[in-house]
Amino acid sequence: MDEPRQIVDFSRLDFEFSNYIKQNTNSNPFVCFTCRTCSSLCTSGKVNVLNVAKIVRQIAIGLKDDVLRSKEIWTCATCMKCQEFCPQGVNPLDMIYFLQNKAVEAGMPTIPKAYVEMVTSIAKIGLIQPPQEVISVDFDEFDRAELELPELSMPDAEKIKKNLLKTGFRQVIKELD
């Protein structure tokens, strides 16, 4: 399905951002010649909205807000195909990692709820979710003790929380303030 037409407002272009990405990652948006090899191979693009060649182009022309607010960047499966097969060595995946980190720093509302819940749980208990019970074919529930499994050694959640809050995650995990 064709994407809706997007008119670029040239007054919004931020080339400092494009240069900043080039200087602070192992990627270079300015050498992309839009062959779209990355998009045609992209694992996530086959089932999701991700158009990685478009993201690279948006970065190259300085559409900072568009890429930071993009929901697409969160659907990347980190398969690395775009990185390995790009004939120009653009390294699109490195850009996506960078954008995700910057979106977290800025507390963007487009960060998927599932990510926020997972990180909040890590900050609270050190795990992405509390230990789960297993359900049998008869729909009976069993915890680890009932299955005679050893107790889990829990990570130091306070230490993890302290380190997470030193990063941009404070913007995301508001309930820990």
Ligand code: SF4
């Ligand atoms: S494969 Fe490389 S050169 Fe081709 S569109 Fe993607 S980033 Fe640009």
Ligand code: SF4
């Ligand atoms: S690393 Fe992400 S953007 Fe690159 S091809 Fe894989 S799913 Fe697509």
